Amino acid sequence: MYDLTGxxxxxxxxxxxxxxxxxxxxxxxxxxxxxxxxxxxxxxGPVLIFDRDGWKAFLVGAHSGRFDLQP
Incomplete structure (x- = not known):
């Protein structure tokens, strides 16, 4: 559990x-x-925790449309 105070x-x-x-x-x-x-x-409420490499990978995927919902 992370202490996110501050x-x-x-x-x-x-x-x-x-x-x-x-x-x-x-x-x-x-x-x-x-x-x-x-x-x-x-x-x-709940918090997702990423390391910097995981966060960068998520951003690359989001920008490329990898997580877009398909009709």
């Missing part, structure tokens, strides 16, 4: 300050190289 959370500027998106923390004190992701609607 994590700096941010969300996309495209969210228009909506609470229907995810927040990402790349600055997590005491855990160098950890990226945390949470649902902005449930800030005290």
């Amino acid at each position: 994590a700096v959370w941010r969300k996309s500027i495209r969210s228009n300050n909506s609470n229907n998106c995810v927040e990402v923390a790349t600055d997590v004190p005491s855990y160098d190289g950890v990226v945390a992701v949470r649902d902005s609607k449930e800030q005290n």
Whole structure:
């Protein structure tokens, strides 16, 4: 279990300050190289934890459309 106290959370500027998106923390004190992701609607809910390589791989896949839903 990670202690995310002091994590700096941010969300996309495209969210228009909506609470229907995810927040990402790349600055997590005491855990160098950890990226945390949470649902902005449930800030005290579950958090996904990635190492930097895993996060980069996810971003590459997302940008390439790998996770797009098929009709």
